[in-house]
Amino acid sequence: MNRYPTHAYAAIGIEPEQNWVTQFDLAAWGMEDVAYVKPVEVDGDAVYGIFAADGTELTTVDNRDEAFVTIRQNELEALSVH
Numbered sequence: 001m002n003r004y005p006t007h008a009y010a011a012i013g014i015e016p017e018q019n020w021v022t023q024f025d026l027a028a029w030g031m032e033d034v035a036y037v038k039p040v041e042v043d044g045d046a047v048y049g050i051f052a053a054d055g056t057e058l059t060t061v062d063n064r065d066e067a068f069v070t071i072r073q074n075e076l077e078a079l080s081v082h
Contacts (some may be wrong), residue, residue, distance in 0.1 A: 035074075037067040039080040052080075 040049040040060060047060045048067040061067045064080075071078040 033077055034079055035071045035076045036081045037064060037071070039064075050068050 034053050035058065036051045036053070037048055039050065040047060042060055047062060048064050050058045050067050050071060052058055059070070061070060068078045072082050
């Protein structure tokens with residue numbers, strides 16, 4: 001496995017000679033445009049959490065469809081995390 005995937009950096013316009021981009025930099029690029037949905041447990045109940053790109057929990061809802069609708073209503077791109 002290539003620890004420094006230069007082809008991936010090239011795909012987003014970063015030359016290999018430049019400083020390496022950290023995972024936090026990558027998360028920040030999509031933070032205002034993307035929200036993630038994943039199942040979580042709250043007080044023993046299975047719900048779906050909505051998270052910002054940096055992992056900050058924004059809210060929880062009762063079902064997956066409601067999570068995606070909520071994200072789209074807030075003009076964000078919804079992604080699912082397993």
